[in-house]
Amino acid sequence: MAHIEDRWFAPKLDQEGRPVLNGRGKPLLARSPRHGTGLRYRVRYIGPDGRERSKSFPDREKRAADAFLATVEADKYRGTFIDPTAGQVPFSEFAETWLRSRTYDKSTMESLELRVRKHILPFFGARPLSSIKPSAVAEWDAELSSVLAQDTRSVAFAYLRMIFSAAVDDERIAKNPCSAKSVKQPRPAQRQVIPWTYDEVSAIRAGLLPRYRPLVDLGAGCGLRQGEIFGLSPDDFDLDGGWLYVRRQVKRVYSRLVFGLPKNDKERRVPLPASIGAVIRAYPVAPIPVSLPWEDPDSEDLVTVRLMFTTPRRNAINRSDFNSKSWHKALESVGIPRTRATGMHALRHFYASTLLDAGENIRALAAYLGHADPGFTLRVYTHLMKASEARTRSAIDALFSTPLVVAG
Structure with a gap:
């Protein structure tokens, strides 16, 4: 049974070792050998797992010991008991x-x-x-x-x-x-996307080496992420059917390059405009077979892919090297400051703003961008959607162009 033990006092025993009782039949107490030292009250109880546990309290904390024991028994009854030592x-x-x-x-x-x-x-x-x-x-x-x-x-x-x-x-x-209610979770800063103009995108493209210029076309014209572009193979393009299959990306893990699935671990198919297809057909650099681990940089099993875009040394493109040696220089050449908002990801914003301006719906845009949740796409780009007041008036006017017939 759960109980509270007073370690400073013990029952007084007679010569035969039996407790000495007072006039009311209760044991008389005598000071124990440890009287005045250490914690006085020890709560002893059995946990849900059948093991005996205890917790000690100092002198003059009998009420705290009683409260603790009551809480333990109540938590055991409700099934919410937490072993104090586990934490x-x-x-x-x-x-x-x-x-x-x-x-x-x-x-x-x-x-x-x-x-x-x-x-x-x-x-x-x-x-x-x-x-x-x-x-x-x-x-x-x-x-x-x-x-x-x-x-x-x-x-x-x-x-x-x-x-x-x-x-x-x-x-x-x-x-x-x-x-807890007293803790306020920091929220991500809400930044409104301001897409680049076509002229700005064209100027950045011109600032890159010719072998890297199609990267801009695929980011701004197909909405691909940087690593997804680096991982493209000629086999991913259906130039006649007008489709681009996003099957992998090149990414850096623990300072090593690996192949991996696109973000959210999901392949997707993106419409390939004829203008972008023409750029790919005319691309003069031959694809290079590159072997990298898949996801795990420590893996000895390599996957070989004929990469469309590689470095002049015939290697997969490392985003850090490309950004510092090519992308940032292209930005500087057209006077665009180097910030977190002006990385290659900005080309996806250009793509999204172009599609929304043309009337594409959010669900389709989310699928093309590879977003797992169309709600996320809506939150990021809702301010770029055309104002609907004029369309609302036109739609209702068209519906009510014929006067309603009122029953007599």
């Missing part, structure tokens, strides 16, 4: 275990490990899981706000929430401190 594991130890259990692709794991080890572990590392309260999470985020951009803070907070959610699922802590 004593250091945050860093649990976080490393959590990282090892993730099954993301290697490139996602690289980003995840970097943010957890650089932005989360230094603050929470040695603290026991159960000791981390919402106030500590708020303090951590406040410190990050002075050194990190809001988007990076938002991602780091999301990872921290995931770690604590796993601790709740493992019954190491009862609540996720990131979910």
Whole structure:
């Protein structure tokens, strides 16, 4: 049975070892050998797994011991009991275990490990899981706000929430401190996309080496991501049917290049305009067979693909080298500042704005861009959609062009 043990006093025993009772039939107490030292009250109880557990309280904390025992028994009855010792594991130890259990692709794991080890572990590392309260999470985020951009803070907070959610699922802590009302989760900065003009896209294209100019055509004319363009093979083009099949990308994982599926791990088919098809037909550089690991940079099993676009040294294009040596110089040549918003991804914004201006629907645009959720596409590009007031008036006027017949 669960009970509270007073370790400073013990029943007084007679010469035969039996408890000595007072006039009301209760045992008389005498000071124990440990009287006045250590914690006085020890709550002893049986956990749901049948193991005996205990927690000690100091002198004059009998009410706290009673409250703890009552809470334990109530939690056991409701099925919400959390072993107080389970949360004593250091945050860093649990976080490393959590990282090892993730099954993301290697490139996602690289980003995840970097943010957890650089932005989360230094603050929470040695603290026991159960000791981390919402106030500590708020303090951590406040410190990050002075050194990190809001988007990076938002991602780091999301990872921290995931770690604590796993601790709740493992019954190491009862609540996720990131979910408290007193904690305000940083939100990604809402930036309105301002697409480039056709003249700006053309000028950037002219600033690149001839072998790289079709990259602009495929980004601005087909909406492909940078890595997807680098991973294209001549076999991915259906020039007669007018389709481009996006089957892979070239990406960097732990400083090594690998092939991998497009983002969201889903291949897709994109309309290939005749003008872009003509550029591909006229491309003078022969495709080069390139062998790289698939997803895992440590894998010895290589996949060979005839790449449409390669470096002059016949290698797959590394985005870091291309950006620094080619793309940034092209931007500078036309006076466009080098920012996060002016990378090759801006060509996808140009593509999206062109299609929306032509009246294409969001669901089709999301499919062409490779977005998993059309709602995301709508949130990013809704401000580029044509104002509908005139179309609304025209539609209703056309419907009501014939006067309604009113029954007599």
